[in-house]
Amino acid sequence: MTIVDPTKESAVDPSVVNITINNKPVVARKGEFIIAAADRTDDFIPRFCYHPRMSSVGMCRQCLVEVETPRGPMIVVSCMTPVVEGQIVRTTTDSVKKAQEGVLELLLANHPLDCPVCDKGGECPLQDQAFSHGPGESRFVEEKRHYEKPIAISDIVYLDRERCILCDQCTRFADEVAGDALITFTSRGNDTQVLTFPDEPFSSYFSGNTVQICPVGALTAKPYRFKARPWDLEQTESTCTSCSVGCRTVVQSSRDELVRYQGVDIDPVNWGWLCDRGRYNFESVNSPDRLTTPLVKTGTELAATSWSVALETTARMIRLALAGNANSVAILGGARGTNEDAFAWAMLADKLGIDQRDSQLGDGLSPEVFNLAQATIDETCTASTIILLAPDLKEELPVLYLRVRDAAQKRKSRIIEVSARDSGLTPHAWRTVGFEPGHQAQAVREALSTPEMKEQLARGQVVVVVGRPNLAENEMFTLQALAEVFVAEPSVKVLPVLRRGNVRGAIAAGLTPQNNSGDAIDILNAAAAGKIDCLILLGADPMADVPDSGLVQRAFTQVKNLISIDTMINDSNRNADVILPAAAYGEKNGTTTNLEGRISNVAQKITPRGTSRPDWMIATELSISLGVDIGVSSLEDLNSKLVGAVAAFAPSIDAKSTHGDGVLMARETPVTISGNLSRAIDRNAYNLRLVVSRTMYDSAGSTVSSPSLAGIVTDAAIFVNPLDLGRIGVAEGTNVRVGAEGTNIVIVIKSHNGVHRGTAWLPFNHTGVDIRPLLNISSDVVDVRIEPIK
């Protein structure tokens, strides 16, 4: 949002309005409400329903102030009254006090006095403002209204209607911001209450925000209920790394255990919102399954050991492999950690001459997208045209979805969605360009050549949001489509949306293929061919993340020594030779880089579990064991080395700059992209072309080891268009055989209107059936044949 600080505007600016609040001059922006102008002064106006990121509704009437009118002083609602030139506002007169006390007495009439057992008690706007602006005593002696105490309105959120003051914040958020109007006022009148439709849960990806903005204890979230009292909490500001949006958060702990994340409002990124996955996967940090001690394989079993033994063993393995050939060691991963973690490992790899490293796992895009003219999130959301060549943002980068949705709904951006499948943004798209995987470049070329599109592209800045929309197709198709956009409009800017936490920082810090060596898939292919002796997994779980699990399987059987640095046991490191326990999010300091290249700090709040250590510390220790000391003495030392060595990080030289809004990476002179138009072979009419993409709740380690989220993950199924379902001749919900190139799986089939005809959609990495045998990474697209089971 481009909120201009009005205090910096010149007085002649027509958008500036001068008013007085409590006899002090205040400069306001035209159209602004009194309460927003007052928020920049020291005079606090009490409020419950007002939220600066949502439209004003004047529900609670608490923000009454006095405004001078020709007919004398008048009491008005300050969240609904716009400023006008010369306005005289008073917020502390006797009549204002009387009005505010009256409203509060009425709000409290039916509010239960259960503050001592209420989770909100201690940080409750109603409690606080009852003290600061309330009458002190209630004249209401009658029985208060009663409802069934908390009812679960979703897997995560509980609603206590007795405490609700009907401020409309949660329902407004659900409708206006998230676009999931699944909770609403029902039985309006004397019995108004917030409810869902009967038996339809509030299953929004953003439901946690309603709990955060609820000004009373009406909405509480399962992971935090009765876990702590606000005055017990310690907190520190940090940046979420669950995906690459980089939402600003506060991490809160009690007795050295993470208990809650809350969103922090920063203008350039998240506006205070978080998605539920990012908000609640802190539970995985507290998981009893966390590794607390190094494990080394003795015989066939992994056995706990000391750090010195584990590091010696690791060093010996690496040394042994390097003795033959520097190309027999490879590093996969690094996007989970901080910039410093990645840089320490990159330095170690440099010292050892390991070129084969990749922080992407074959499910991303070539880093060359970072060399194109870059757009920030703000630039994207203020652009005239946003072209989506991206995965479903709602599923993979949820808060970016909120921003782009806002741009299309409330601002002037028009979305042109290029997608093989309907996404969360399809209803907000101005035009949708469908295509069959492998033909997107053609589709983009044709679509953008119409007069209507040309006119739209000429209206102003064009930003392309580019990511990896389909794991069952070669990334080259997306890049070619991107090149076509550059042909149609050379001044276009790019917002690369690679989803993994700190992937952009890891690539910039050097965890990306060096000296023309291959990427993750090439590394795995080399491993499968027996050319890799020692494979280091740096917080990577290729078994879960690389689309082609067969390839990973073959690679792992051939690799002599598998070393894993991770927080938990997973499918990839179960058979590792050494596992070094890593400190998790919330247990280490550093900086992270979001998808637009914004560097901001992540902060430590709790002690690392057991003897686990940050990745950078492990790299440092290992470098000493290997006799190639990377010379890092502390995190500060490492950070200054990073800032000095990598130009992209130079803007973060002052540690303070990474706090708050963070600071953007230095950008290189942009290059352009060109691609030869090629297209995939045509599909046999009996087959369906596969679209494989991620959903928000999948079997990712941090989700399934968070008890509150684990139950939300659904079993794998294949989705087809209802018309295709009819053609296949099976009923919805039955098992079918899905075959591709000699392999087949048996899976439940479902119909979905958002799946285009001729394609089939498989959500990636869900529980139940493993779909990856179908994905052969060496083929450009995957066509499947679906047959009923006789």
Place this chain on the structure above:
Amino acid sequence: MSRLNETNTKSAREIIAKYPRPKSALIPLLHLSQEQNGYITREAMQHLGELVGVTSAEVYGTATFYEMFKFEPIGKYLINICRTMSCALMGANELMHHAEKKLGVNAGGTTPDGMFTLAHAECQAACTEAPTLQVNYRYRLRVTPTDLDNLIDNLRDGKLKDEFPPHGVLSKVRQIIPADRAVGAKDPEDVNESPAWLDGKAAL
């Protein structure tokens, strides 16, 4: 399955076409669904949400504001006996007791055969004709216990079906607006398109 049936779905689309924005048609559509089933089923609310492009929760929120939309099965004939001052003075309580005995259910209840629901009502704005009652919101005035007996017997025998259509039916004749005179967007999906009646002419 108590979604709108085929005929009513067609009527629903016609009704939606009368409004510039689909969701403005929600109240008439709720009446339509109440007419079909006698009350508003959950499936119908979900169906209406699909038809006008809002969530079921929003349909539910709108519908529950209105006292006359029912969400539980209700008798074919809803008998509302007024109990406000004038009627109370003129024997409404005795009338209610009589009705309870006659139908074998208490006020608020529905007879086991699903024919009658008996309910108290507040002032029906016919105080000069007290005591009054309404059957499916259609008046009977100066009702005596004998009148009530006859009324119930006749309703049960189907003799009054022309006067009292089943609960949920608003009127016996539905207004038909030809498509070319409807004010709704030409393409109900596209709210930006000008209404059909403008027919390309500039708005006044």
